[in-house]
Amino acid sequence: xxxxxxxxxxxxxxxxxxxxxxxxxxxxxxxxxxxxxxxxxxxxxxxxxxxxxxxxxxxxxxxxxxxxxxxxxxxxxxxxxxxxxxxxxxxxxxxxxxxxxxxxxxxxxxxxxxxxxxxxxxxxxxxxxxxxxxxxxxxxxxxxxxxxxxxxxxxxxxxxxxxxxxxxxxxxxxxxxxxxxxxxxxxxxxxxxxxxxxxxxxxxxxxxxxxxxxxxxxxxxxxxxxxxxxxxxxxxxxxxxxxxxxxxxxxxxxxxxxxxxxxxxxxxxxxxxxxxxxxxxxxxxxxxxxxxxxxxxxxxxxxxxxxxxxxxxxxxxxxxxxxxxxxxxxxxxxxxxxxxxxxxxxxxxxxxxxxxxxxxxxxxxxxxxxxx
Amino acid sequence: xxxxxxxxxxxxxxxxxxxxxxxxxxxxxxxxxxxxxxxxxxxxxxxxxxxxxxxxxxxxxxxxxxxxxxxxxxxxxxxxxxxxxxxxxxxxxxxxxxxxxxxxxxxxxxxxxxxxxxxxxxxxxxxxxxxxxxxxxxxxxxxxxxxxxxxxxxxxxxxxxxxxxxxxxxxxxxxxxxxxxxxxxxxxxxxxxxxxxxxxxxxxxxxxxxxxxxxxxxxxxxxxxxxxxxxxxxxxxxxxxxxxxxxxxxxxxxxxxxxxxxxxxxxxxxxxxxxxxxxxxxxxxxxxxxxxxxxxxxxxxxxxxxxxxxxxxxxxxxxxxxxxxxxxxxxxxxxxxxxxxxxxxxxxxxxxxxxxxxxxxxxxxxxxxxxxxxxxxxxxxxxxxxxxxxxxxxxxxxxxxxxxxxxxxxxxxxxxxxxxx
Numbered sequence: 179x180x181x182x183x184x185x186x187x188x189x190x191x192x193x194x195x196x197x198x199x200x201x202x203x204x205x206x207x208x209x210x211x212x213x214x215x216x217x218x219x220x221x222x223x224x225x226x227x228x229x230x231x232x233x234x235x236x237x238x239x240x241x242x243x244x245x246x247x248x249x250x251x252x253x254x255x256x257x258x259x260x261x262x263x264x265x266x267x268x269x270x271x272x273x274x275x276x277x278x279x280x281x282x283x284x285x286x287x288x289x290x291x292x293x294x295x296x297x298x299x300x301x302x303x304x305x306x307x308x309x310x311x312x313x314x315x316x317x318x319x320x321x322x323x324x325x326x327x328x329x330x331x332x333x334x335x336x337x338x339x340x341x342x343x344x345x346x347x348x349x350x351x352x353x354x355x356x357x358x359x360x361x362x363x364x365x366x367x368x369x370x371x372x373x374x375x376x377x378x379x380x381x382x383x384x385x386x387x388x389x390x391x392x393x394x395x396x397x398x399x400x401x402x403x404x405x406x407x408x409x410x411x412x413x414x415x416x417x418x419x420x421x422x423x424x425x426x427x428x429x430x431x432x433x434x435x436x437x438x439x440x441x442x443x444x445x446x447x448x449x450x451x452x453x454x455x456x457x458x459x460x461x462x463x464x465x466x467x468x469x470x471x472x473x474x475x476x477x478x479x480x481x482x483x484x485x486x487x488x489x490x491x492x493x494x495x496x497x498x499x500x501x502x503x504x505x506x507x508x509x510x511x512x513x514x515x516x517x518x519x520x521x522x523x524x525x526x527x528x529x530x531x532x533x534x535x536x537x538x539x540x541x542x543x544x545x546x547x548x549x550x
Numbered sequence: 551x552x553x554x555x556x557x558x559x560x561x562x563x564x565x566x567x568x569x570x571x572x573x574x575x576x577x578x579x580x581x582x583x584x585x586x587x588x589x590x591x592x593x594x595x596x597x598x599x600x601x602x603x604x605x606x607x608x609x610x611x612x613x614x615x616x617x618x619x620x621x622x623x624x625x626x627x628x629x630x631x632x633x634x635x636x637x638x639x640x641x642x643x644x645x646x647x648x649x650x651x652x653x654x655x656x657x658x659x660x661x662x663x664x665x666x667x668x669x670x671x672x673x674x675x676x677x678x679x680x681x682x683x684x685x686x687x688x689x690x691x692x693x694x695x696x697x698x699x700x701x702x703x704x705x706x707x708x709x710x711x712x713x714x715x716x717x718x719x720x721x722x723x724x725x726x727x728x729x730x731x732x733x734x735x736x737x738x739x740x741x742x743x744x745x746x747x748x749x750x751x752x753x754x755x756x757x758x759x760x761x762x763x764x765x766x767x768x769x770x771x772x773x774x775x776x777x778x779x780x781x782x783x784x785x786x787x788x789x790x791x792x793x794x795x796x797x798x799x800x801x802x803x804x805x806x807x808x809x810x811x812x813x814x815x816x817x818x819x820x821x822x823x824x825x826x827x828x829x830x831x832x833x834x835x836x837x838x839x840x841x842x843x844x845x846x847x848x849x850x851x852x853x854x855x856x857x858x859x860x861x862x863x864x865x866x867x868x869x870x871x872x873x874x875x876x877x878x879x880x881x882x883x884x885x886x887x888x889x890x891x892x893x894x895x896x897x898x899x900x901x902x903x904x905x906x907x908x909x910x911x912x913x914x915x916x917x918x919x920x921x922x923x924x925x926x927x928x929x930x931x932x933x934x935x936x937x938x939x940x941x942x943x944x945x946x947x948x949x950x951x952x953x954x955x956x957x958x959x960x961x962x963x964x965x966x967x968x969x970x971x
Contacts, residue, residue, distance in 0.1 A: 252936055278936075281660025281678060359919065404836045405919045407926075419813045420836075531675060537935065539671040545746040545927070548919045 207239040210467045215254070216270040218246030220433065224487035225270070227505070229475035236474075240467055252279055255459055259284040264461040267468040273316055274530040276457050280315035286458040286465075287315055293469060295477040297496035306478075308517075310527055311453050311493040317476055318455035318493035320484065323516040323525070324363050326445045327412075327431050332422045342448040345423055346371040346395065348402050353422025356415045359405040361544035362533050363425065363450050366526050368395035370448050376524060380532045389540070393547055405548060416442055432489035432514050436507060446521040452528045453493060491517035605949070612942035615719035617665035618711060621658045622649045626715040629708065634735070638708050643691035650677075650684035668937060669710045669721060669731075676701045709735070722943035747927070747944065751951070754923040757841060758906040764846045765853040765902050766895065772850075773857035773894070778866070795851040803915050806844040810835040810916075836918030844916050845906055852905060853898035860894030896963060900956070907952055924948055 214230070216222045222244050230242045247254050251271040256279075258264045271279075279285045288294075290312055294303035304312070311318035326345050330338060332353055339351045345367070357364050369379050369388065372395045382388035404421055406412050412424035413434040428444060435442040456476070458468050474480060481492035482500035489511060492498065501511050512518050516525070563571035619626055624645035632638045653659030663677035680698050687694040696703045713731065714721065724730065724737060728745040732738045739745070772791065776784050794802060809815045812831040820826040834840060864887065872882035910925040917923070924944065931941030 250933060253933070278660070278664060281657075281663060283657025283660060359922075407914045411915075414807075418811055420811050535667060535672045535675050538668055538937070539744075541935065542740075542744050542746050546743050549746065549749050 207237075209239045209241070210464055211241045211243055212267045212464055212467055212471065213243050213245055213265055214268045214270075214471070215245045215247045215251060215266050217248040218244075220488055221429070221490075222246065224484050224490075225475075227487050228484040229471070229480055232480075233471055233474050237467075237470075240471075242471075251275060255279050255284050256282070258459065259461065262461075264459050264463070266459050267462045267464045268471055269457050269459060270319075270454065271316075271457055273313055273318070273453050273455070274534055276316040277313055277530060277534065279457065280313065284460050285315035286460050288312075288317055288458070288472075290317065294473055297478050297494065299496070301496065303476075303494075306494050306496050308493055308495060311455070316455060316457050317472070318453035319476060319481060320454050320490035321451055321493055321516055322454060322490045323428050323449040323451045324358075324425060325428050325431070325449045325516075326367075326423055326425050327416065327442045328423045328445065329416045329419060329421075330441045330443050332419060338443070339423070339445060340447065341445065342367050342371045345445065346399055348399055351422070352402075354402050354404055354420065355399060356404045356406050356412050356421040356424035358425060359407055359544075359548065361540040362528065362537070364396065364544075365389070365392040365540070366450060366528075367448060368392040370526065371395060376448075376526050379526060380529045383532065383536070389543070393543075396547070413440070413442070416440070428514075428516055429489050436489075436504075436509065436514070446516075447524050449516055449521065449525050450528050451516060451525045454490075455493065485511050485515065489514040491515040608942045609946055611938055612722050612946045613718045613720070614939070615665075615714060615717055615721075617661045618714045619717055621653055621662045622646070622711070622715070624648050625711060629712045629715060632708070632712060634705075634709060634712065637692070637703065637705055640690055640692050642708070643695050643702075644689065647684055647687055647691045647695060650681045654681050654684060665714070666707070666710060668725070668940070669714065670707060672701065673707060673710075676707065706733070709733075719939075722939040723947070725940055726943040726947055747924070750922070750924045750927060751947070753838075753920075754907060754925075754948075755951075757838065757845075757921075757923065758903050760842060761845050761849060761906045762853075762899050762903045764842070765850050766899060768846070769850055769853035769857055769898065770891075770895075773854050773861055776854070776858045777861035777864075791851055791854050794847070799848065799911065800915075802848055803844055803912050806840070806847070806916055807835060810840060810843065835916050836921075838917065838921040840916035840918065841913045841921030841923070844912050845909060848912060849902045849906060852901045856897040856901065857891065857894040860891055860897075864890045896959075900959065904952055904956075907948065 214225075216225055226242075226244065230244075234240055234242060245266065247266075248270050251269055252275040254266065255269065258266065259282075276285065280287075290304040290307070291302045294317065296302050297306040307318065308321065311321065326342065328339055333339065333351065337350075339345065339347075344351050345355065365383060366379050369382055369392050370376065372391060374382050374388075374391075383392065404415065406415065406424070409427060409430060412421075412426040413430055415421045416424045416426075417434065417440050428449070431442055431444055434440045435444075456472055458465070458472060462468055476494075478494055478496045479500065481494050482497040482502075484490070485492055485497075485501045486503065486505040492501065498515075498517060501515060503509060504511050513520065516522065565571050565574045567574070622645075625642060628642045628645035629638060632642060650659060653662065659677060659681050663674035666673035666677065676699050680695065680702070683698045687698065701707055713735070721731070726747055728740045728748045729737050730740050730744075772787070776787055776791070778784075779787065807814070811817070812833060812835075814835075816834070817826065817831045821828055821831070826832065834843070868886055868890070869882050872886040873879070877885065907923075908925050909923060910929055913921050913923045914926055914929075917926075925948075928941050928944050928948070931937045931944065
């Protein structure tokens with residue numbers, strides 16, 4: 179009893195001191211709690227270690243709270259906007275969704291050169307960010323890709339698949355293939371494997387003949403396909419040798435092959451490049467601090483730092499040279515980046531404008547094709 | 551004295567405080583009823599807030615259509631009198647340009663593009679690219695808007711705008727039933743390669759019926775054993791039934807993946823036993839077989855428990871009486887025992903069927919493509935495509951389907967045959 183009383187007195191005293199300290203700091207700068215929304219898991223961790231922790235060290239009055247709401251970011255932003263109570267300050271989301279939200283007027287416009295840091299050599303941000311990685315209301319932090327990977331133990335050593343064409347070649351490279359149950363990515367690869375030049379893929383997909391051609395190519399491997407829905411499935415299917423090939427995100431494959439030691443190899447040929455990054459909701463109460471964090475976390479060094487913790491490439495050209503080693507494993511991260519010159523030879527950049535226009539129609543068609 | 555007289559009169563009894571007995575009885579009754587009502591009030595409020603309101607909201611969303619009326623007010627007014635032939639007159643084009651300019655200023659135009667894109671692929675970029683040019687367009691707008699984007703010369707987009715310029719729409723239900731609007735406004739079936747939802751509904755119903763049948767087949771003997779074995783054995787058996795029930799759904803589903811997959815335990819055992827050749831491994835997961843097996847297992851307790859509670863209440867003396875009157879064991883079982891279990895069969899069947907019609911996570915994980923159910927596509931529209939109208943229409947149709955089936959069930963078998971405990 180006595181002990182608990184003393185403890186609580188100490189706690190009270192400590193509390194009073196803390197309050198006094200905070201008050202002292204408050205005179206200089208009011209404390210701010212910033213809600214940052216992201217994808218959770220290893221990805222949020224990489225942001226915490228590369229952006230949030232150094233930012234909070236520099237600004238002791240700021241506390242950053244993480245919210246793992248990015249999977250439903252658009253729905254959340256809409257709901258908060260309609261309710262007139264915006265509680266998110268900085269949101270990590272996909273450009274396709276960010277574009278929709280921007281068109282709906284629920285995101286702040288971002289002036290790249292005014293609101294972001296230039297590169298160390300003075301190149302303005304609008305030129306330093308890789309082409310296509312920024313939008314009206316949107317600035318990418320990472321580039322990630324959807325790739326085909328295979329289990330090296332399922333093919334003879336002298337006959338390992340190397341290209342997307344091999345993925346569609348069931349004669350020479352037998353085995354089941356796992357692909358995602360959505361049209362995006364799969365239709366692009368079908369056309370690419372069928373000999374369409376990368377720059378013509380989306381123009382071809384806008385025509386009826388092009389769509390038929392893509393489905394006809396997919397028909398050739400249909401009997402060997404398994405469809406996955408959740409991102410955790412493909413590495414598991416590959417590890418269990420349920421499939422020989424699987425399409426997946428390069429970050430998950432890095433986790434499985436480098437961290438867990440699975441015998442997976444990525445086919446970088448035809449990698450489908452997508453972006454991911456920040457938006458600032460219109461009407462946030464902490465606009466100043468949110469924009470400060472936006473500026474800080476998108477500078478050249480911070481983007482390069484993030485690559486120490488996860489195998490996603492920085493969205494700035496100037497960051498590429500600064501990418502070092504994995505913080506825990508100590509392996510060189512460069513060769514695992516989608517943007518590494520060896521890997522970035524035949525990238526297909528996912529065209530979000532195309533998919534926002536055609537996703538409804540093609541999703542139904544793809545669904546119907548899967549059912550038949 | 552007067553009181554004594556009154557007591558003697560029939561129908562005018564009074565209580566101690568002088569009011570008539572009837573009135574005070576009524577008052578006490580009312581008080582009891584109010585207390586009872588207040589006690590269930592939290593539950594009632596809970597049901598209204600978490601159940602009735604969301605369902606009402608879903609039904610409302612499936613027909614709500616305010617994107618066009620709210621954000622293209624001038625166009626909606628101007629296009630009302632258009633007869634739908636050829637291209638609309640200049641006023642409609644002018645109204646559209648005015649709406650775009652106003653919509654760009656307050657950034658409300660984006661939702662128009664999203665809404666129209668559900669009806670016509672490419673409408674989103676049509677609106678967005680034209681809005682960027684709207685400021686500099688000169689009259690006659692019919693020419694300049696047509697030059698800004700060629701699709702403004704296509705009557706289809708105007709027909710869609712006219713059709714969707716009403717505050718309520720049926721178009722989500724039209725898409726949900728694999729139909730579409732033809733050029734003349736009539737409703738026709740989607741082309742073959744675009745049909746998807748009806749097949750999914752049929753498959754969902756079929757899988758649910760088969761799962762209900764399988765749980766009954768497996769659950770009946772278990773429940774019978776539970777109800778008839780001596781207590782110490784039946785308790786152990788009960789734990790075996792309940793243990794999976796208490797285990798996380800995801801754990802159970804993942805356990806099935808380990809067992810059923812081609813490199814999994816069952817295939818390995820069959821090959822070790824020489825039943826299968828290594829190259830003929832069975833495909834038991836990532837197709838409808840996986841959904842069937844995993845869901846039957848997961849829903850089994852929902853069949854066993856109602857059956858058990860009904861069987862427990864059937865006195866064993868009935869069977870003995872039947873036997874002593876000369877019935878064979880089978881006749882006694884079939885004619886005397888089984889009819890008495892029907893309330894349990896009904897309850898378990900309805901429970902399992904309704905739960906499986908709306909099942910979501912297990913088919914997503916083990917169903918592959920042929921094992922997906924309609925709830926998976928509803929989840930897709932709610933979470934990914936964000937076409938909440940279509941998701942709501944699909945959900946409403948599922949709800950209506952379940953209600954119709956339940957109505958048919960209660961009409962032909964009667965709900966008094968359902969005993970949930």
